[in-house]
Amino acid sequence: WRFVMLRxxxxxxxxxxxxxxxxxxxRIVEPLADLLIQKYPQIVSVVNNITSRKAGVAxxxxxxxxxxxxILKDRMGCYEFEISSNSFFQTNTRSAAMLYDKVKEYAGLSGSEYVVDLYSGTGTIPIWLSGAAGRITGLEIVESAVQDAEKNCRKNKIDNCTFRLGDIKDLLAGVEEKPDMMIIDPPRVGMHKDVVxxxxxxxxxxxxxxxxxxxxLARDLNMIxxxxxxxxxxxVDMFPHTYHIESVARLRRK
Structure with missing residues (x-):
């Protein structure tokens, strides 16, 4: 046994x-799954991820x-999302909707812009901005997240978002058209210096x-x-009563 993760x-x-x-x-995990489903009717999915790695990853x-x-289905704002077990999705969805509204406000889109979203995950930000932008390209390294993003676009009848799978450094090199604006939403380690x-x-x-x-955030903003x-x-206080905090920064080229 390594971890149990609940969504x-x-x-x-x-x-x-x-x-x-x-x-x-x-033989061990299937009887446990049966018991969980029987005892807790709100549980709609039980999956088993197997990893031989010793690192503290779920x-x-x-x-x-x-x-x-x-998958697990959830809804934020007027959008429906399907989330796989290994795909990133904000845990506090009510605060996440406020976060994405702030992203949309800071983006200040007029309807025609080409937007590139780095670390796009399950497509939440591209979907949130889809009605205000011309086209959006999401770049993401996790395959299940890209698959979820594409499904979520189809589910919400959005046709101006596309997603590319791979390392952000490699994917950025393949973006031929200069974006009007860029969304950057990296993991805790921030941006790689090559991405900067x-x-x-x-x-x-x-x-x-x-x-x-x-x-x-301070390190990356200092570099640019x-x-x-x-x-x-x-x-944005996504995790009340903890020291964790999300932030949204609005930048303009000098």
Whole structure:
């Protein structure tokens, strides 16, 4: 046994249980899945991720669906989302809607812009901005997240968002058209220095940077401050009663 990860859909009040183990043993985990489904009717999905890695990560090298559905459905604003066990999705969906509204406000889109979203995950920000932009390209390294993003666009009848799978450094090199603006929403480690160089080289007029780590936000903004003016930074308390804080920064090219 390694971890148990729970995902909760606030809108539907349903749960996904992800059991992370070091090896595969259906004889042990399947009876547990049966028991969970029987005892807690709100559980709609039980999956088993298997990983031999010793690191403290709650994702596996491969996954087995034990009971129920392979995804969890949730809703934010007027949009419906399907989330796989290994795909990133904000845990506090009510605050996330406020966060994405702030991203949309800072983006200041007029309807014709080409937007590139770095670290696009399950497509939440591109979908949130889809009605205000001309075209949006999302770049993401996790395959299940890209698949979820494409499904979520189809589910919400959105046709102006596309997604590319791969390392952000490699994907940015393949973006031939200069974006009018860029959304950057990296993991806690922030941007790789090569990605920073590529962003500076592409020189979008506007950047909205979404951060879950004030330390790497400060570091990354410091690396681009010669080229970009920081207009506003808005904290969003996604995890009340903890020291964690999300921030949205609005930048404009000098």
């Amino acid at each position: 909760h859909s606030v809108f539907y009040n349903t749960w996904m249980v992800n059991i992370i183990t070091a090896s595969e043993d259906i 994702t596996g090298e491969y996954e087995i669906l034990l009971k129920g559905e392979s 160089s590529q962003v500076l080289g592409m020189a979008p007029e506007k950047i909205v940077y979404v951060s879950c780590n004030p330390a790497t 401050q010669d080229a970009y003016e920081i207009l506003e930074v808005q904290p």
